[in-house]
Amino acid sequence: MRIIPIASGKGGVGKSLIAANLSIALGQAGKKVYLADMDLGGSNLHLILGLPSPQDGIGTFLSAQDIPFEKIILQTDYANLNFIPGDAEIPGIANLPAGQKNKIIRRLLSLEGDYLILDLGAGTNYNILDFFLTSNRGIIITTPTPTATVNAYLFLKNIAFRLINTSVKRTAPGAALLDRLKKDGSALQRVYIPKLLEHLKKEDPESYTVYLKRASHFHPRLIMNMLENPPDANKSGKLRRSCQQYLDVDMEHLGIIYRDDIQDTALRSRLPIILYKPQSVLAQAIYRIADKIIQSEGEDDQSEVLIADLDESYQNAEAEATVDFAAKLDYIEDLLQTGALSMGDIVETVKTQQMEINQLKRENQFLKSKLVKYMTK
Numbered sequence: 001m002r003i004i005p006i007a008s009g010k011g012g013v014g015k016s017l018i019a020a021n022l023s024i025a026l027g028q029a030g031k032k033v034y035l036a037d038m039d040l041g042g043s044n045l046h047l048i049l050g051l052p053s054p055q056d057g058i059g060t061f062l063s064a065q066d067i068p069f070e071k072i073i074l075q076t077d078y079a080n081l082n083f084i085p086g087d088a089e090i091p092g093i094a095n096l097p098a099g100q101k102n103k104i105i106r107r108l109l110s111l112e113g114d115y116l117i118l119d120l121g122a123g124t125n126y127n128i129l130d131f132f133l134t135s136n137r138g139i140i141i142t143t144p145t146p147t148a149t150v151n152a153y154l155f156l157k158n159i160a161f162r163l164i165n166t167s168v169k170r171t172a173p174g175a176a177l178l179d180r181l182k183k184d185g186s187a188l189q190r191v192y193i194p195k196l197l198e199h200l201k202k203e204d205p206e207s208y209t210v211y212l213k214r215a216s217h218f219h220p221r222l223i224m225n226m227l228e229n230p231p232d233a234n235k236s237g238k239l240r241r242s243c244q245q246y247l248d249v250d251m252e253h254l255g256i257i258y259r260d261d262i263q264d265t266a267l268r269s270r271l272p273i274i275l276y277k278p279q280s281v282l283a284q285a286i287y288r289i290a291d292k293i294i295q296s297e298g299e300d301d302q303s304e305v306l307i308a309d310l311d312e313s314y315q316n317a318e319a320e321a322t323v324d325f326a327a328k329l330d331y332i333e334d335l336l337q338t339g340a341l342s343m344g345d346i347v348e349t350v351k352t353q354q355m356e357i358n359q360l361k362r363e364n365q366f367l368k369s370k371l372v373k374y375m376t377k
Contacts (some may be wrong), residue, residue: 002297003109004117009151011122015141015227017263018286019119020048021274025290027080032113034073036084038131039121040096043086049076050270051083054076059087061107062100069107078272082113084197085133096127105134115293124158132159133166136217137296139254142239143225144232146364149239149262153247160193160247163218164200168209174204193247219305221252223289224317226259237314252305253313254292256321257285258328281328288320335370 006022008015023035037045037057046054056072074083096104108116120128132138142152168174177199191365201208215291224236233256243249258281266276274283299305 001109001113002115003135004293005117005120005135006141007120007128007132007138007155008122008141009124009153009155010148012315013141013143013148014257014263015122016045016048016119017267017273018141018223018225018257019117020045021283021286022290022293023081023115023117023271024078024274025287026115026117026293027078029290029294030080031294032080032082033115033117034082034084034108034111034113035117036108036119037086037348038118038128040086041121045119046083046085047270048272049078049082049083050272051076054085057085057087058104062104068239084108095125101127101130105131109134124155126162129162133162134173136248137219137221137252139221139223140251141223141225144227144235146337146367149301150367152222152238152244156243156249156251157193157247159220160249161191163214164196164211167214168200168204168207172204172207174200176209177203186192199250215248219250219310220251221254223254223257225257226254227321227324228259230318230321230325232256233318236317240314249311250305250307253317255285255289256317256324257282257289258324260328270332281324284327285320285324328367 006015006019019035023033027033035045037043039045040058043057043059046052051074052073054074056067057070061067061069061072072084074085076083108118118131118134120131140152140155142148165178168178177196181196197208197211200211220241222236224233227233236253236256240251240253243251260273260280260282262277262280263273263282266273269276273280274286277283278297
């Protein structure tokens, strides 16, 4: 079974929508899929699937001793898709102790199927990081906005540090180095991963070797969501370069998805977008990503990925952005010709987008001022 954790550095980037629709697309392709709602502090994935609120979920399984894990697995009406609800109503369920976290990981990994998709909560607490690290090929969802890409980078920075931390035994010489960093919060915030690895190599060669072996197999995958135009696809290349230079981590690009307000209509209709409008640009992008995942089935999760293949994935994503943008314009033109969309609707959409652009400019200026202030310290 291939495990696909799906995470994001911040909320509101479409992570759960992609997780739900991607699961359905894989199921339609004949794959047996388990979709687990691991956003335990705010579980709402059932709403995107159009399912009623579940009585039992991961929270009740962990808190009640008499509920077998099999009881919380729901068979859905979607082909080959089983759903494992989370639980947002049990206080403290988002902050699992290590024992319960390991218990749920063991039960999830014991399932028999083709894919296990984990819809993780936003943020960087240890539970989310460890769930993400159950696979070497987890997916990061972000958008082209500066705040979203910065948070995606920070998520991967925390993942890199967690990978280092779990490669060092508590009795190893490198543990003292990591403890010093943890005690100094400001130093941890500013830590330069390649420099930290240099120190680890000197002080604890054995742990450094363990880390290198794990890191050589670790290649997370990226989906850039909510694009407005083809140049937005270039933001993924900048994020990749930052991860390469500052984190010693490289990513594969799984693809791009354009913003489409039809997803809100689909949600109100309690239907996943690929069923509500399967021919839409958004739905076709989901199917394309599902095809890429299926095509990669021959690759072992422990195998190393060629740099040339990673480079090609970014080139393909840029090409997809251009093709999908043309398809989106053709769709708008069809709506105008049929009268389903008026010129007033377009004017209102442009006004809304202009407001969003102005907001992004203010956020960008704020981030620049913070960066200048930090660099002049």
